Amino acid sequence: MRADPKTILMRSAAAGMTVLALMIAPSGGNAAERPQYIAVGAITRAPIGWVGFCIEYNPECKTTPSVPRDVVLSADAWKDLQRVNLWVNTNIKPMTDMDHWGVVERWNYPDDGYGDCEDYVLEKRRMLVKAGWPREALLITVVRDHNGDGHAVLTVKTDKGEFILDNETDDVLPWTETGYRFVKRQSQSDPNTWVSLGDGSPAPATASAR
Secondary structure (H helix, E strand, C coil), X not given: CCCCHHHHHHHHHHHHHHHHHHHHCCCCCCHHHCCCEEEEEEEECCCHHHHHHHHHCHHHXXXXXXXXXXXXXXXXXXXXXXXXXXXXXXXXXXXXHHHHHCCCCCCCCCCCCEECHHHHHHHHHHHHHHCCCCHHHEEEEEEECCCCCEEEEEEEEECCEEEEEECCEEEEEEHXXXXXXXXXXXXXXXXXXXXXXXXXXXXXXXXXXX
8 A cells, every 4th residue: 555645755754864874874884784785595487477578578688697786876866766666656557467468477568557566667677777777786576565475676786775666655765674575586697587585684785886
């Protein structure tokens, strides 16, 4: 359920203060005070929806392995994340794949204005890439939500930690504040390779300017 506008503003302000604190914190500060990076495990099976997406949008999946890159979380980058998350959440209307396409699972761009969680993620990823963000920092991620159901979000890897863009909230949150259990996501080096996820642990990011 989406929060009311007043709650969104309060949460966004609180999240903004957290990010501002991260931006001005000394680089040698206590790592425990910064958002942790999700622990990445072994290679695992890609979601069936991604496999189908790559058949339909084949040119987008014809990529070669690349060097992982994280985004430098500047004030402008933070505004980009907030803008894209809010725009997609506001302009795309939720609809299940069964109601939309007559199938249980299908990933695609919500060009007709409707979609489910994976479609929101794909659109946010597409918009950020068009805005100049590196694909290697924008990772489609599978989680278990508060009810234990499967859900998809976009993980954005930055030099200040990992932040989540989610159609269930207009807040851009550090992954540790979502309450989700993280299952698997795309590898930074190859979007067609998926890796399992575990508990978070502090880890340095390979920061590169957007």
